[in-house]
Amino acid sequence: MYMSVAELVDAAKKTKKPIYELVIEQEMDTSHNTREEIWDAMGRNLDIMAASVKKGAEGEGVFSKTGLTGGEAVKIKNYRSDKKTLSGDLMMQAVQNAVATNEVNSSMGVICATPTAGSSGTLPGMLFTLKDRLDLTRDQMIQFLFTAGGFGMVLANNAGIAGATGGCQAEVGSASAMGAAAAVEIAGGTPEQSAEALAMAISNLLGLVCDPVAGLVELPCVKRNAIGVGNALIAADMALAGCTNKIPADEVVAAMDKVGKGLPSTLRETGLGGLAATPTGVRMKEKIFGKSVEAKA
Amino acid sequence: MTVNYKSVFDIIGPIMIGPSSSHTAGACAIGRAANSIFQETPTDIVVHYYESFAQTHKGHGTDYAIISGILGFEPDDSRVPYAIGLARDQGINITFIEEPEDSPINHPNTAIIELSNSKDGKEVTIAGCSIGGGTIEIRGIKMNGFDIKPKGPLPILLVPGSEVDQQNVTDQLSALTKVNEKKQYQSAKGDLFEYDLDRRLKPEEVKELAKNNTNLVYL
Numbered sequence: 001m002y003m004s005v006a007e008l009v010d011a012a013k014k015t016k017k018p019i020y021e022l023v024i025e026q027e028m029d030t031s032h033n034t035r036e037e038i039w040d041a042m043g044r045n046l047d048i049m050a051a052s053v054k055k056g057a058e059g060e061g062v063f064s065k066t067g068l069t070g071g072e073a074v075k076i077k078n079y080r081s082d083k084k085t086l087s088g089d090l091m092m093q094a095v096q097n098a099v100a101t102n103e104v105n106s107s108m109g110v111i112c113a114t115p116t117a118g119s120s121g122t123l124p125g126m127l128f129t130l131k132d133r134l135d136l137t138r139d140q141m142i143q144f145l146f147t148a149g150g151f152g153m154v155l156a157n158n159a160g161i162a163g164a165t166g167g168c169q170a171e172v173g174s175a176s177a178m179g180a181a182a183a184v185e186i187a188g189g190t191p192e193q194s195a196e197a198l199a200m201a202i203s204n205l206l207g208l209v210c211d212p213v214a215g216l217v218e219l220p221c222v223k224r225n226a227i228g229v230g231n232a233l234i235a236a237d238m239a240l241a242g243c244t245n246k247i248p249a250d251e252v253v254a255a256m257d258k259v260g261k262g263l264p265s266t267l268r269e270t271g272l273g274g275l276a277a278t279p280t281g282v283r284m285k286e287k288i289f290g291k292s293v294e295a296k297a
Numbered sequence: 298m299t300v301n302y303k304s305v306f307d308i309i310g311p312i313m314i315g316p317s318s319s320h321t322a323g324a325c326a327i328g329r330a331a332n333s334i335f336q337e338t339p340t341d342i343v344v345h346y347y348e349s350f351a352q353t354h355k356g357h358g359t360d361y362a363i364i365s366g367i368l369g370f371e372p373d374d375s376r377v378p379y380a381i382g383l384a385r386d387q388g389i390n391i392t393f394i395e396e397p398e399d400s401p402i403n404h405p406n407t408a409i410i411e412l413s414n415s416k417d418g419k420e421v422t423i424a425g426c427s428i429g430g431g432t433i434e435i436r437g438i439k440m441n442g443f444d445i446k447p448k449g450p451l452p453i454l455l456v457p458g459s460e461v462d463q464q465n466v467t468d469q470l471s472a473l474t475k476v477n478e479k480k481q482y483q484s485a486k487g488d489l490f491e492y493d494l495d496r497r498l499k500p501e502e503v504k505e506l507a508k509n510n511t512n513l514v515y516l
Contacts, residue, residue: 001300027305030496041306048312064316105315108358108378115308115430117318123309145309152308157300161308162319162429164349164405170429178308215353217316268405269319270352289355 005249012191023150049124056100073100098125121225122175148182159257163210163269166260172228173205179232197239199249209267211274214285313372320357323427328366347400347407442484
């Protein structure tokens with residue numbers, strides 16, 4: 001099993017195989033499933049992602065039970081069609097896709113965790129935007145997911161992907177890094193450039209805290225995926241331009257692990273610090289989980 | 298290093314009902330592990346939450362997720378959000394307790410589940426933690442007088458029976474996967490062996506193992 005970014009990059013260089021191919025081979029080896037079974041399973045994940053990107057931006061959009069989040073993917077969609085966006089249509093398309101997916105998640109709809117539910121918008125946000133930008137085929141989109149997943153395994157086994165242990169950097173940060181690395185490969189970059197994109201994406205979100213208002217995966221989680229996908233696009237473009245992170249990817253991953261362990265528990269998915277502890281955040285919590293709500297439950 | 302994430306589908310996946318992979322899909326997985334161990338419908342369920350689980354279980358849907366797992370639902374089953382009502386309709390008593398102290402198994406996302414059946418007196422306790430992305434560890438199991446303390450990462454195979462009885466299990470496993478660790482537990486009722494496996498087994502492989510060992514538990 002590939003346990004570091006360096007191992008994955010070295011193997012890709014040595015075998016002259018794309019990273020997605022190495023990840024598929026690793027999966028065949030560990031699961032004893034056939035290539036076709038593995039490929040089809042990833043295809044089903046892709047279909048779920050496509051459905052959530054679409055569902056969140058249709059009609060009035062989707063809304064969570066609490067009313068804290070929802071309907072904003074539709075606002076972004078309308079803004080894109082009515083106005084001249086500041087950051088360009090591609091960037092806002094990515095943001096729309098990411099927000100749509102996470103609004104579906106907050107409304108207790110079906111999503112594919114990538115790597116987590118709270119960060120489930122970042123990767124589809126990236127992928128369905130690149131689909132249009134680079135005219136990706138279905139096969140290429142599935143390849144993108146294997147590459148992203150392979151890098152994600154390295155992150156998860158070395159630094160973890162839970163907000164409760166590592167903060168949001170471990171969730172949206174990991175998703176952003178996976179998306180950046182996979183985007184570089186699908187755009188024709190080298191394995192080293194994928195590693196640089198991953199390193200830059202994490203470096204830029206290092207220290208991001210997990211501070212959900214009322215403990216709900218809504219505020220600020222939905223919009224954190226907007227920065228996750230924006231950061232992924234920027235990191236991928238910088239890597240493709242030849243920029244390097246200077247600090248190697250595996251050292252960045254180790255730093256993320258250490259930073260996560262150093263975060264106080266109030267900033268690790270307890271809903272006790274950060275935005276959750278603001279006067280408005282506390283009022284929202286009391287409104288949602290006040291006596292009347294508990295009596296109903 | 299502990300390798301918790303053994304499959305690319307632990308990262309791209311699972312397909313699940315929102316909103317939180319560790320507090321919803323992971324909680325469902327801990328419930329499913331409890332279901333696999335208990336192997337019957339309980340009359341009473343008591344869930345103890347610690348740390349992040351204690352603080353945020355209401356917001357994340359952890360309650361219905363854990364019950365849905367105990368009922369044997371997959372995390373993307375559309376019945377997941379209604380699991381508590383479905384369980385109560387079957388006459389199951391459910392209690393959730395927010396524990397103020399730190400997790401006894403040393404993880405912020407900890408749930409300890411007690412299942413019992415007042416009709417036959419069967420009782421088990423499962424201590425699990427949700428480590429992110431829907432992946433879990435099981436760090437404590439009390440069943441049939443055994444006090445099992447696994448290292449945590451799945452898959453785990455529990456096989457009751459003496460050392461001699463284990464020979465066919467060992468033989469079968471050697472053809473399937475590396476056994477990272479084999480531990481023996483003793484109780485008044487005999488012996489039990491815990492195997493920490495290197496790879497997840499396919500359902501048909503577990504079925505084959507169960508042919509000779511009807512009481513085995515695969516997590």
